Amino acid sequence: MINDIKNSFSKILNERITSPFYGTLFISWLIWNWKVIYLTLFIDEKTIEKDxxxxxxxxxxxxxxxxxYPLVSTVILILIAPFASNGAYWISxxxxxxxxxxRNEVQKKELLTLxxxxxxxxxxxxxxxxxxxLLEDKNLRIKQLETEIEFLKKSENVSEEQGIDNSQKEVEQIKNKEVNSIAMLINDNEELTKTxxxxxxxxxxKYTLKNLNESSKPKNKSMNFFLANRIVEQDINGRFSFTDYGKEIAKNILNNKL
Incomplete structure (x- = not known):
């Protein structure tokens, strides 16, 4: 029976100690009445007039x-503490x-190594x-074909119509070769493909460069590549469109991706 009483007392004491209310009340009481504790533990009875x-x-x-005061401060602490804790967590x-x-902004602006x-x-x-x-080879070949065309026109053994037709076919083949070469060059270069x-x-x-985010804008060298080779053209409003030559290159690139 004594053990049961001890166990019951221990359980009640443990509940009181671990309870937020009783624990806060105990701390509040100590704060408001610290002089009593200090006097009881550290002051010699001889230094005061009475016991x-x-x-x-x-x-x-x-x-x-x-x-x-201990009860009021206990209630205030219990009510305010959760809000203060949540506020601190939100700020964190x-x-x-x-x-x-x-950190992401700094990493985006990080320069390339040497x-x-x-x-x-x-x-x-x-x-x-x-x-x-490639351009030099193309221009040289076109000049050769132009010379051949002139020669065929003057030739008595080959009719003018047949000579022009054959030369035009060769010119078309050269043009197709050039289109394939430039399309391959774009496909092999990651920056040109992105542009x-x-x-x-x-x-x-019908976008302009102003419609793009700063991170989405192509680099100047890549843009100059497409403009210099007459693949795209820009109107007075800043809108870009493919030239007929550029459409042939675009068609080649898209067909290779399928």
Whole structure:
């Protein structure tokens, strides 16, 4: 029976200690009545006129300090603490989100390393050199065909109509070869492919560069490539469209993707 009483007392004491209300009330009472604790534990009875109990009853028995103030402060703490905790948690979440946003902004503006810049520059130079060689080869071949056309016109053994027709076929073949070469050049270069897709969207929806986000705008070198080679043209309103030559190249690129 004694064990049951002890267990029951221990259970009640544990509930009181772990209860938010009783725990807060105990702390509040200590704050309001710390002088009683200090006097009881640390002050020698010889230094006061009376015994400690009489002195405490006489000087520290105000019911407001013993009951009212601890109860009121307990209720206030229990009601305010959850809001303060949630507010602090909300501020912490906002601060973490702000740090993530700032980190993303810095990473977007991060410059390429020297090695990456050199590799990119070399790749662009290589592509430009290859394209120049293709253009030179094309111009040389066209001149040869023009010479042949003139020769065929003067030839007595080949009719003028047949000569022109054959030459036109060769010119068409050269043009197709050039279209295939440029389409292959665009497909092999990631930046040119990205710019081609952007220009296709702009031409379809009649967008201008002002309609694009800063991160979506193509680089100047890529844009100059398409303009210089008469693949696209720009009107006075800033809208882009494919030329007839550009449409042939676009058709070739799209057919290769299917």
């Amino acid at each position: 400690k109990i009489s002195y405490i009853i006489e000087n520290f028995s105000d019911l407001n300090y013993l009951i009212t 979440l906002r601060f973490n989100q702000w740090k993530i946003n700032k 090695e990456q810049s050199i590799n990119l520059r070399e790749q662009i130079k290589s592509q430009e050199k290859r394209f120049e060689e 081609f897709d952007t220009l296709s969207t702009m031409a379809l929806h």
